[in-house]
Amino acid sequence: MKLVSKLFILAGIVFYAIGFYNIYLKENPKQLAFDQYQVTHASISNTGQLPVKLNINAVGISTPIYPSKIVNNIPETTDKGASYLTESPLPGTQGNSIIYAHNWQNLFGPLTNIRTGEDVEVTYADGTKKTFVIEYTSVVNPSESTILLPSTDSRITLYTCTGFLDSKRFVAIAVLKS
Numbered sequence: 001m002k003l004v005s006k007l008f009i010l011a012g013i014v015f016y017a018i019g020f021y022n023i024y025l026k027e028n029p030k031q032l033a034f035d036q037y038q039v040t041h042a043s044i045s046n047t048g049q050l051p052v053k054l055n056i057n058a059v060g061i062s063t064p065i066y067p068s069k070i071v072n073n074i075p076e077t078t079d080k081g082a083s084y085l086t087e088s089p090l091p092g093t094q095g096n097s098i099i100y101a102h103n104w105q106n107l108f109g110p111l112t113n114i115r116t117g118e119d120v121e122v123t124y125a126d127g128t129k130k131t132f133v134i135e136y137t138s139v140v141n142p143s144e145s146t147i148l149l150p151s152t153d154s155r156i157t158l159y160t161c162t163g164f165l166d167s168k169r170f171v172a173i174a175v176l177k178s
Contacts, residue, residue: 049125049126050084050125051065051091051097051099051124052064052123053065053122053123054082054099054120054121054158055121056111056114056118056119056121057119057121058119059110059111059118061107063101063106063108064082065081065082065083065084066080066084067084067086068083068084069087075100079102079107082101082107083101084098084099085098085099089150091122091130091132091154092122092154094152094153094154095151095154096148096150096156098148098156098159099156099159100158100159101160103160103162103166109160111160112162112170114134114137114172115134116135116136117133117134118134119134120156120158120172131176131177132174132175132176133175133177135155135173135175137170138170138171139162139168139169139170140168140171141168141169142167142168142169144169147169147171153176155173156173156174157171157172
């Protein structure tokens with residue numbers, strides 16, 4: 001009987017620790033950050049072209065996209081959907097567009113199950129849609145910010161946290177379907 005009581009107490013402590021850790025992750029603004037962002041400022045002249053929704057049917061992701069920016073070297077995040085880094089090019093134009101979200105099940109949690117060749121659909125504010133195809137995926141350290149560098153093709157870089165205590169980033173690169 002004493003052993004069962006001690007096990008329940010230990011389980012309670014573990015559950016409280018997990019709960020506090022999840023609150024910390026939600027409130028930690030650096031959670032999704034790379035050590036250094038090296039993106040150039042893109043001017044967005046037509047807000048009708050802003051991405052507003054992301055669908056990846058193969059892994060069950062369907063989430064709104066919110067514009068975000070870097071403030072004090074920390075990317076803004078939301079718990080309502082994915083974030084489009086407005087300092088990166090618009091998705092579908094030449095360059096590397098950055099879209100990221102928390103690794104929660106209702107956001108980018110399922111992203112780690114994506115495979116090469118699967119489609120990613122971006123819907124814009126004016127109702128148009130563009131399809132991108134996953135070219136490759138990778139798990140990187142936050143210090144490997146080269147994944148965010150500009151590119152000469154039209155790509156989107158999708159990423160979320162992964163690994164023990166969210167210490168790494170899962171990255172999926174998708175190129176505009178021709």
